[in-house]
Amino acid sequence: MSPVIQTLADLVRINSVNSSYDGGPGERAIATYVREFFEQRGIEVWEQEVFPGRPNVIARLPGFNPQRRVVLEAHTDTVSVQGMTIPPFDPVIRDGRMYGRGTCDTKAGLATMMHALASLKEAGLTPPCEVLLAAVVDEEYSYRGVVRLCEDLRADAAIVAEPTELRAVIATKGVLRCRLTVQGRSAHSSKPHLGINAITQMARVIAAIEENSQGLKSRQHPLTGHGTCNIGVITGGVQVNFVPDRCSIELDRRLLPGERAEDAVAAYRHLLTTLPDIQATLDEPLLLVDEGLDTPPDDAVMQTAAQVLTAMGLDPAPGGVPFGCDASKLSRAGIPSIVFGPGSIDRAHTADEYVELDQVEQAAEFQKRFLLAFT
Numbered sequence: 001m002s003p004v005i006q007t008l009a010d011l012v013r014i015n016s017v018n019s020s021y022d023g024g025p026g027e028r029a030i031a032t033y034v035r036e037f038f039e040q041r042g043i044e045v046w047e048q049e050v051f052p053g054r055p056n057v058i059a060r061l062p063g064f065n066p067q068r069r070v071v072l073e074a075h076t077d078t079v080s081v082q083g084m085t086i087p088p089f090d091p092v093i094r095d096g097r098m099y100g101r102g103t104c105d106t107k108a109g110l111a112t113m114m115h116a117l118a119s120l121k122e123a124g125l126t127p128p129c130e131v132l133l134a135a136v137v138d139e140e141y142s143y144r145g146v147v148r149l150c151e152d153l154r155a156d157a158a159i160v161a162e163p164t165e166l167r168a169v170i171a172t173k174g175v176l177r178c179r180l181t182v183q184g185r186s187a188h189s190s191k192p193h194l195g196i197n198a199i200t201q202m203a204r205v206i207a208a209i210e211e212n213s214q215g216l217k218s219r220q221h222p223l224t225g226h227g228t229c230n231i232g233v234i235t236g237g238v239q240v241n242f243v244p245d246r247c248s249i250e251l252d253r254r255l256l257p258g259e260r261a262e263d264a265v266a267a268y269r270h271l272l273t274t275l276p277d278i279q280a281t282l283d284e285p286l287l288l289v290d291e292g293l294d295t296p297p298d299d300a301v302m303q304t305a306a307q308v309l310t311a312m313g314l315d316p317a318p319g320g321v322p323f324g325c326d327a328s329k330l331s332r333a334g335i336p337s338i339v340f341g342p343g344s345i346d347r348a349h350t351a352d353e354y355v356e357l358d359q360v361e362q363a364a365e366f367q368k369r370f371l372l373a374f375t
Contacts, residue, residue, distance in 0.1 A: 004112060004115040004364045005357055005360060007037070007111040009091040009098065011107040014029050015029070015089055016029065016030040016077055016078055017077070018140045018141050019054065024077075026051075027054050030076045031055050031056075031135065034057045034135045035057050037118075038114075038118075043060070043118070050136075050148045056136045057135040059133040060130065061130070061131040064126055065375075068128070069156055070131050070132070070156065070370075072116070072132070073133075074133075075110075075137070075161075076145075077140050078105070079101075079105075079140050083351055084101065088100055097357065103354055104347040104354060108342045108343055109340075109342065109343075112161070112342065112360060112366075113133050113159075113367055114133065115364050116364060116368040125372065127372055128374060129156065129371075129374060129375065134146075136149055139326055143290065146326035146329045153330075155335045156300070157300065157337070158336070158337040159305075160327040160330065162323070162340075163341050163343035163345050163347065163348055163355070164341055166309075166366070167315060167319035168309060168339075169293075169319045170299075170338055171223040171224050171292065171294050171321070172293040172339060173257070173292050173324055174259065174292035175254055175324050176261045177287035179282075180205065180249050180268070180282050180283065181280065182202045182279065184197055184199075184245045186243055186244070186245035187243040189241040196243070196245070198246050199236045199247045202247040202249065204275060205249070206249065208271055209229065213228070216228060223319060223320025224256060230251065234247070234248070234249045235248050236248065255291065255292055260291070261291065265286070268282055292324065293325075293327045293331050295338060296336075308369045311369070314366075318338075323345055327339050340363070342356065342360045342363040343355040
């Protein structure tokens with residue numbers, strides 16, 4: 001295996017399931033691996049604590065101009081391994097692909113960034129700008145790693161590793177996650193007319209939300225398409241012979257770049273007021289709010305990426321994706337950002353997650369060339 005593929009295999013062998021999922025161990029072990037990788041190569045590296053035992057790892061490579069800085073960012077956590085049909089931590093290579101949890105999302109991207117810095121150091125090449133590589137925690141749950149990173153961070157460009165099939169992405173959707181609750185009245189199931197069934201009332205709420213979601217298709221973003229809404233969790237009732245007095249749903253609303261979460265919240269609250277005889281509320285606090293990414297296509301980070309992609313014979317056109325990631329937080333911190341990496345988002349979180357190894361090699365070359373080209 002080439003060095004970058006070997007590093008990817010090493011990363012996959014490390015269980016770094018986010019601590020919020022199924023008792024996952026978190027990112028401590030993978031943070032140690034990343035830190036030691038740079039220490040062994042004489043590259044300055046340190047840890048930045050986010051949660052106890054769950055640090056970001058930051059490596060620094062000096063540039064000719066210390067006043068200019070590029071950030072390479074990738075997350076170290078993965079989602080749960082429940083339901084996987086392959087051994088999650090055994091990086092099997094077959095038909096030009098590596099299988100395992102995190103291969104695609106996003107240990108391949110992390111490995112390419114690590115080797116971009118290592119290759120410059122080994123070759124004695126000084127990039128035009130200072131480079132920070134940030135391997136951050138908690139992207140798969142609440143983004144606390146990148147939020148900690150952005151405290152007092154200054155940079156002129158950032159590349160965030162996610163599976164984009166080697167496209168430079170300038171637009172991502174945001175997300176609003178919230179809980180809606182219907183309050184009913186309990187009664188014995190033999191006399192249901194004495195109660196108010198919160199579950200059947202919630203069925204009316206769900207129908208109204210589904211109808212409302214059809215209207216999201218009328219507004220399109222040229223790179224990300226239209227907004228969406230998915231109801232992913234429903235809870236209600238105590239036992240079968242009770243009329244349930246409470247029912248809740250959790251929904252995931254994907255926001256277009258530029259769309260404000262507070263406007264979506266207001267729209268759902270208004271929708272609930274239009275349903276007669278239903279006591280329904282949108283609960284506070286909201287579960288998650290993250291706005292989308294919308295980097296101008298003429299920004300230097302995208303222009304440099306396009307030049308490098310063209311030279312490599314890859315598609316230089318700016319792209320958009322329907323998912324969200326750490327890039328929007330860096331953008332809000334005033335750092336123009338793109339998303340780039342090997343693999344397809346269609347393989348992320350799947351039962352047989354994999355990444356194409358030829359894309360991993362190309363992504364590593366892209367990262368190295370970008371760092372030498374961005375001024």
